[in-house]
Amino acid sequence: MTLNSNAQEQFSVYFESNKHNLTTAEYDSFLQWMANNKDSKILSIHGFTDEDGTNEYNDSLASRRVESILKIIDGKIKIREDFKKISFGENFKQSPDKKENRKVVVYYLLPKDLAREEEILGMKAKGYVLVKRKTFPDKVTVTNPNGTKSEYKLDIEFMKTLDEAQKGQKLKIENLNFILNTFAVTNESRGKLYELLLVMQRNPKLKIDIQGHVCCVKSDKQDLSTQRAKAVYKFLEINEIDKTRMSYKGFGSTQPLFALPEKTETERAANRRVEIEIIAN
Numbered sequence: 001m002t003l004n005s006n007a008q009e010q011f012s013v014y015f016e017s018n019k020h021n022l023t024t025a026e027y028d029s030f031l032q033w034m035a036n037n038k039d040s041k042i043l044s045i046h047g048f049t050d051e052d053g054t055n056e057y058n059d060s061l062a063s064r065r066v067e068s069i070l071k072i073i074d075g076k077i078k079i080r081e082d083f084k085k086i087s088f089g090e091n092f093k094q095s096p097d098k099k100e101n102r103k104v105v106v107y108y109l110l111p112k113d114l115a116r117e118e119e120i121l122g123m124k125a126k127g128y129v130l131v132k133r134k135t136f137p138d139k140v141t142v143t144n145p146n147g148t149k150s151e152y153k154l155d156i157e158f159m160k161t162l163d164e165a166q167k168g169q170k171l172k173i174e175n176l177n178f179i180l181n182t183f184a185v186t187n188e189s190r191g192k193l194y195e196l197l198l199v200m201q202r203n204p205k206l207k208i209d210i211q212g213h214v215c216c217v218k219s220d221k222q223d224l225s226t227q228r229a230k231a232v233y234k235f236l237e238i239n240e241i242d243k244t245r246m247s248y249k250g251f252g253s254t255q256p257l258f259a260l261p262e263k264t265e266t267e268r269a270a271n272r273r274v275e276i277e278i279i280a281n
Contacts, residue, residue, distance in 0.1 A: 020064035050101040072182035152191030183227035207280040210248040226250025
């Protein structure tokens with residue numbers, strides 16, 4: 001178990017090759033962890049495999065490993081509402097020791113840190129206050145829970161366009177990217193959330209509908225389009241934007257900009273997007 005700088009804890013269990021159920025020793029280890037953490041809160045569970053087998057097989061195996069851990073937990077420990085289960089398969093930096101790659105990692109918060117949950121997850125910027133001004137800033141600096149600061153460059157033109165947009169207009173949030181097959185916003189994209197937040201803070205008349213779209217598949221079985229739109233909504237809600245000013249929905253791949261299947265990565269990137277529809281301004 002290790003402690004991350006942002007106060008998330010993590011615990012790992014390991015699997016035998018091509019297996020998705022724990023050995024007796026690892027099962028007992030996990031039960032002991034649960035007994036010691038009955039008042040903790042699980043944030044996400046990540047599954048991994050070694051390089052043996054095809055990519056498709058390994059992704060499926062990693063997913064089965066995550067599900068086996070979830071069955072053991074089975075309501076015994078609280079899980080965050082927007083809990084993320086992620087299957088990396090073999091798509092991560094592999095250790096020379098194959099055993100280290102055949103694992104599931106549980107990320108969680110200790111009871112003492114639960115009051116700072118949104119801060120720790122980077123959903124709420126501690127100490128950040130919007131400066132009222134006539135022009136939008138080109139960057140924003142936020143204080144992290146561990147006292148360090150993060151600076152994000154902002155797109156002033158996008159913020160101006162959103163601020164002045166008319167009812168019924170739709171705007172794509174460019175370069176808002178998510179971790180593969182999840183609704184977790186990448187660190188590099190977090191500035192896009194602050195662009196939206198700044199406009200919503202400064203313009204109390206603005207009401208929006210956040211709309212998610214995915215690419216590549218005809219059926220959005222994981223409902224990622226809705227979950228990604230909701231992730232943007234939750235960021236704004238946590239940062240005290242009134243819920244009456246916003247809504248969210250997902251369209252799956254029913255409204256592609258390019259016909260499925262897409263021919264290039266450019267077309268796929270265009271189809272997987274989050275758009276803002278102006279409801280009132």
